[in-house]
Amino acid sequence: MEHAESGTAHGLKERAIEELKIYWIITLYLWVLLGLFTVYRRLVEAETGVIYLHYGIALIEALVIAKVVLIGKLFxxxxxxxxxxxxxxxxxxxxxxxxxxxxxxxxxxxxxxxxxxxxxxxxxxxxxxxxxxxxxxxxxxxxxxxxxxxxxxxxxxxxxxxxxxxxxxxxxxxxxxxxxxxxxxx
Structure with a gap:
């Protein structure tokens, strides 16, 4: 009985690690993409005052969007x-x-x-x-x-x-x- 519970816990841990890897892959893809939008906007509009904070905001947006994708897949x-x-x-x-x-x-x-x-x-x-x-x-x-x-x-x-x-x-x-x-x- 202990072996079955241990196997289930091990399987859940592996699944959680796999989901976390997928989350970070999605986040990285979206962060690069959203960061490129920031660069594009900066260059096209010739903005002054676009600071590194905007690239951090792109990372936060990527984290949120990646979570939306994972939640959508979960359902x-x-x-x-x-x-x-x-x-x-x-x-x-x-x-x-x-x-x-x-x-x-x-x-x-x-x-x-x-x-x-x-x-x-x-x-x-x-x-x-x-x-x-x-x-x-x-x-x-x-x-x-x-x-x-x-x-x-x-x-x-x-x-x-x-x-x-x-x-x-x-x-x-x-x-x-x-x-x-x-x-x-x-």
């Missing part, structure tokens, strides 16, 4: 269309999570208004100050940025994440699919 509604051609779940997940992030952003502003004793109206005013166009632009940019991310995830789901990782990080001659690919070329 399982992102699994829809996984039985179709890979482009379908990739586009579905990109749009779904882009909209979820936008929704969480709106919710975040509403809660911040409530916490700062401005009420929900204060949160709505803060959202209005950002502007509808900027909110839509941020959402669209995130949806597009999610496409390569979810493409990689879907390939990992189909091929196995270890095999996909090996394909990205090892010599092509060591790829398990290498023989099959060369047979198709003949």
């Amino acid at each position: 399982g509604f992102s699994r829809r269309f996984e039985d179709r051609a890979l482009i379908v779940p990739v586009i579905y997940k990109s749009v779904l999570f882009g909209l979820l992030v936008m929704l969480f952003g709106v919710l975040e502003h509403l809660i911040a208004g409530w916490i700062h004793k401005q009420g929900l109206l204060g949160g709505l005013q803060e959202i209005a100050s950002i502007g509808r166009d900027e909110l839509v632009a941020r959402t669209l940019m995130l949806v597009v940025a999610f496409v390569p991310f979810f493409s990689f995830c879907e390939l990992g789901r189909v091929l196995g994440m270890k095999q996909l990782t090996a394909m990205f990080l090892s010599n092509p001659k060591a790829w398990p699919l290498r023989e099959d690919a060369s047979a198709h070329k003949r």
Whole structure:
């Protein structure tokens, strides 16, 4: 009996470690992406006064967005269309999570208004100050940025994440699919 409980605890620990690795991979991807948006904005608008704090804010946003992605995956509604051609779940997940992030952003502003004793109206005013166009632009940019991310995830789901990782990080001659690919070329 102790062995079974020990195995369950060990399995939970391994799963928690795996989830934490996934969380940090998502965070790193999003931090680079959001940091690039900050650089882009700085260069296009020739802003003065963009300080390193904005890059830290990009990290915080990446942490929050990564958590939204993991929560969405936990609830399982992102699994829809996984039985179709890979482009379908990739586009579905990109749009779904882009909209979820936008929704969480709106919710975040509403809660911040409530916490700062401005009420929900204060949160709505803060959202209005950002502007509808900027909110839509941020959402669209995130949806597009999610496409390569979810493409990689879907390939990992189909091929196995270890095999996909090996394909990205090892010599092509060591790829398990290498023989099959060369047979198709003949």
